[in-house]
Structures are given as structure tokens and as C-alpha cells.
Amino acid sequence: MNNEEIQRLGKELVDTLSLRTSPVAVHLVQENEELPVGIPRIGENTRHCQMVDSVRRKGSQFYAVLEDHMCKGGAAVMGLSEMGEKLKTGEVYYHLNHFGSMDAAKSTMEKVPRVPPHSVKAVVYSPLEKTTFKPDVILIITNPKQVMELSQALLHKEGGRVNASFAGKQSVCADGVAYPYLSGEAGVTVGCSGSRKYTEIKEDEMIISIPVDMLPGLVASAKTMFIN
Structure with missing residues (x-):
């Protein structure tokens, strides 16, 4: 897919489902790769x-390096750095009373998806319908009904199931990107x-994210299913 096709598909996705905010294109820039x-x-x-929330609501486009990420845990799971020891072991969440024991906290954090540390030097963000680069992942923050419709469209051609593995921790970074x-x-x-x-992000919103290669099939199925 070239940029024009990705932009077109992004606009069609927004129009087909009447999304209230833009899908967000995210690209992880590898250490040996040039910045866009x-x-x-x-x-x-x-x-x-x-950053994701700003892009989806305001239409901004930018890249961020490690020093720009206030949340180092989010940066770590996307491969910009090592994860800090207190976060890796769950100590941070244990002391916030999110877990009843350190073992429970550690068990959860061990299952958080993580891109290999120091393999990524920057993260690029754009509204999908305006992107000038090929994203790796597309995040859509919307209401549960539209997440249902997007899930149905993803399965329309070949069937299967959509994964929903989460712990209410590092959701937009680990679950949404990594x-x-x-x-x-x-x-x-x-x-x-x-987040x-x-x-x-509103109380009645959640996140669905897809690898960019799924975009053409998702849009084609959504148009078949939801345009009368």
C-alpha cells in the first residue's frame, strides 16, 4: 500500500462507521531506519x-523519541528502552494497591507485551486519513458498538475470533501497539x-488496534456490511 491508498482507506473507514475521531497510524522507527x-x-x-489522544482529536502529526516520552513504561513496551525494575516486577502497581501481593503484580507484568528494548529509536503518529508514512499499527478509540462492528468486519471474510487480552495496565501502549x-x-x-x-478517552470508549496489513480487508468488509 502506498500513502495515497492508506489515506483513502482511512477516510473510507471513518465515513463508513461515522467514527467520531480519527484512527491513529503508529510507526515504530527501527534503530537502522531513517526518520520520516x-x-x-x-x-x-x-x-x-x-499523543494518541491528541492525534485522534486534533489531527496532529509528529514523531517522538525516548526523551519526549513522560511515561517511561509506555516507551519501554514499545522498544525505546529497558523497562524499569520497579515497573517490571510490579512493585509500582502493588504500592498503588492495584494488586493484593507482589507475586500477583509480577505475574501480570510478566505477561505484558513488550517490543525488544533499544530496537526502536522513535515513534511516529498521524491521523490515518492524513498519514504520509506506512504505519505498523492502527489504533481506533471508539464506543463498544463500533468496536463490535470493527470486530465483525475483521472476521467477515475468513472468520475466527478477535483477541481481547488485557489487565487494565499499559493499555494504549502495550495492548494497543506492542x-x-x-x-x-x-x-x-x-x-x-x-490513559x-x-x-x-471517555468512559464509554475502548480501544481496538490492528496491524496495517489488515486495513484493506477491514474497510472492504465494513463497506459491504454497514453501507446500505
Whole structure:
């Protein structure tokens, strides 16, 4: 797919399902890869979930390096750095009373999807319908009914099931980006305490994300199923 086709598919997806905000294109720039030309650095220190939320609501396009990521846990699961020991062991969440024991916290954090550390040097973000690069993953933050419709469209041609593996931890980064990036599968997640605190993700919204190669089939099926 070239950029024009990705933009066209993005617009068709928005129009077909009347999405309230843009799907977000995300590309993990490998260490041996050049940064996309013509895309500015974000220029502020903020969280990955906030970056995604800004892109979907405001239509901004930018890239971010490790120093731009306020949430180092989010940066770590996307391969920009090593995960800190207190987060890796679950100690952070245990002391927030999210778990009844350190063992429970550690068991959960061991299952969080993580891109290999230091394999990524930047993350690029854009509204899907405006992207000037080929994304790895597309995140769609929307209401449960539309997540249902997107799931149905994903399965329309070949059937199967959509994965929904989550723990309410590192949702927009690990579940939303690392999981589909590593697995090549679509995923559904419900948000986490941080993303719901620091962004404008609403109580009635959740996240579905797909590898970009699924986009043509998803749009074709959605148009078949939901346009009368």
C-alpha cells in the first residue's frame, strides 16, 4: 500500500462507521531506519496515550523519541528502552494497591507485551486519513458498538475470533501497539488508569488496534456490511 491508498482507506473507514475521531497510524522507527521526512518532532514531554489522544482529536502529526516520552513504561513496551525494575516486577502497581501481593503484580507484568528494548529509536503518529508514512499499527478509540462492528468486519471474510487480552495496565501502549506489532493480530483493550486519567478517552470508549496489513480487508468488509 502506498500513502495515497492508506489515506483513502482511512477516510473510507471513518465515513463508513461515522467514527467520531480519527484512527491513529503508529510507526515504530527501527534503530537502522531513517526518520520520516517532513514530520516534526513533538517538541514537548508527554505520554504515549496523550499523543494518541491528541492525534485522534486534533489531527496532529509528529514523531517522538525516548526523551519526549513522560511515561517511561509506555516507551519501554514499545522498544525505546529497558523497562524499569520497579515497573517490571510490579512493585509500582502493588504500592498503588492495584494488586493484593507482589507475586500477583509480577505475574501480570510478566505477561505484558513488550517490543525488544533499544530496537526502536522513535515513534511516529498521524491521523490515518492524513498519514504520509506506512504505519505498523492502527489504533481506533471508539464506543463498544463500533468496536463490535470493527470486530465483525475483521472476521467477515475468513472468520475466527478477535483477541481481547488485557489487565487494565499499559493499555494504549502495550495492548494497543506492542501486541498487534509483535503478534500480527488485532486486539481489543479497555484502557488503563493512566490513559483514562491523562487523556480525554471517555468512559464509554475502548480501544481496538490492528496491524496495517489488515486495513484493506477491514474497510472492504465494513463497506459491504454497514453501507446500505
